[in-house]
Amino acid sequence: MNPVFKEYGLKDLLPLKLDIPDEGCTRPNKNMYCFEAGEIRVNEQLVLTVMHTLMAREHNRVAKALAEVNPHWDDETLYQESRRINIAEIQHITYNEAGVLDEYVMGLMNQVAQAMDDSITQEVTNHLFKKVGARFGMDLVSFNMQRGREFGLPGYMEFRKFCGLPGAETFQELFGSMTNQTVRKYETIFEHPIDVDLWSGGVSERPLPGSMLGPTFACVIATQFSYSRRGDRFWFELPNQPSSFTPEQLVELRKARLSRVICDNTDIIDTVQLYPMVLPDHELNPRVPCRSGIIPSMDFSKWAEPAPFHNGNAKEFVSSFSYNPYLGKK
Structure with missing residues (x-):
């Protein structure tokens, strides 16, 4: 990540694209760079950049939380499990919420989207x-x-x-x-x-009533969403797989909300509506404080694992017994 504003107490941005800087990037001059992410289109438009930044920050936030409950995990384990949780969050939010740095996130939450039609800017x-x-x-x-x-x-x-x-x-x-x-x-x-x-x-x-889409695209997109979920053997809710989460972890993952991701990974936003992709409504979609407890947070203690046994602490392990037939009473 890019801690360019760390001295001001602000969260990291995406790293700069220093390797092949002109790929997917329109630069006014050679001293300016675009952002680097896992997807080349990150710099195509600002909302994509914002969403990539939010999820990269969320990955690192999850990694820090996992490190606190599993201090014995190495960097690779922390990275892979954080990535797995990040993917599960995105899957849960995408399929369960109706459908972003500080000012841009606030703008996305408050501005009405343009209607779906054949008029293109x-x-x-x-x-x-x-x-x-x-x-x-x-x-x-x-x-x-x-x-x-x-x-x-x-x-x-x-x-x-x-x-x-x-x-x-x-x-x-x-x-x-x-x-x-x-x-x-x-x-x-x-x-x-x-x-x-x-x-x-x-x-x-x-468009169909209550939809942005006409019947053909509504059918195509709904069909693809169904295929993407049913055809994914790594889908986060799929049981009995080597990659499956425990039932307790699934309970926590199902708490994932885009509103929680926004609260945890922005700097000046302290209130957000429960469903950020829907306009705020006093009764149906109220804006609530991030720290109110209304928007749930995941409990990462469900990922805690005991530290592996090493020969170095064998004496301490053995002495923990009140009686040992070889050592006598403690």
């Missing part, structure tokens, strides 16, 4: 990764559709069929599923509805 359609002095950058929308075509991804109509939704033989049949303006644009671009790319058709659908 020019910052990612014309200026993505734009170099200093250049007029234009790359186009994320084009990338999305290009990758789908290169991977041989079936089109929008095929996925509607997969999801049990009605298809369309004419563009007129799409009226009602998306705006009239979008349908008319499709008529000028494609010869047949079967030619529409999945990503384009999916983001163009009218």
Whole structure:
């Protein structure tokens, strides 16, 4: 980590990307660096950087807590178990909470997300990764559709069929599923509805009631979430595996909350709503103090292990008995 603000009593940032500094990083000059993380897209936009920073801090916080209950653990053991707990936290939060450094976290918690639609900001359609002095950058929308075509991804109509939704033989049949303006644009671009790319058709659908997504993407994402959980033999709740957590540890892991991660790993945030990805509401999602005890914390004593027996303390071990037939009474 990068303790650049340690002298001010602030928590660490991610380490700087000194090795291959231009990879995934737009630098105004050679004296400025982006952040290094386990995923190359950490510097693509600030919210990704914030989330990576939060979880890296959480990993180190967990490692310190484990070291307190297991002072005999070496660095590798602490790292691996902290990583395992970190993954379990992310899995639990992702699948159980509705769906970030201090000011940015506060902004994410208080600003309404934009509606899901087919209108894309020019910052990612014309200026993505734009170099200093250049007029234009790359186009994320084009990338999305290009990758789908290169991977041989079936089109929008095929996925509607997969999801049990009605298809369309004419563009007129799409009226009602998306705006009239979008349908008319499709008529000028494609010869047949079967030619529409999945990503384009999916983001163009009218959202389902109470959802940000239309029916096709709701189906695809829900299906993928189900497959990701059921197909993961390291899923944190899976029993009877060498990597399985104990029942007592699972009780603690299920206390994981994004609100707790935010409280424990930011510097100036002292209140947070129970579900940070949902706007605060006085009755349904109130903001509470981090130290109120309302947001649960994990008890790491459930990970405590006895120190291994060494020959050096054999005499102390033997003398702990009140009677030994070879030594007589204590």
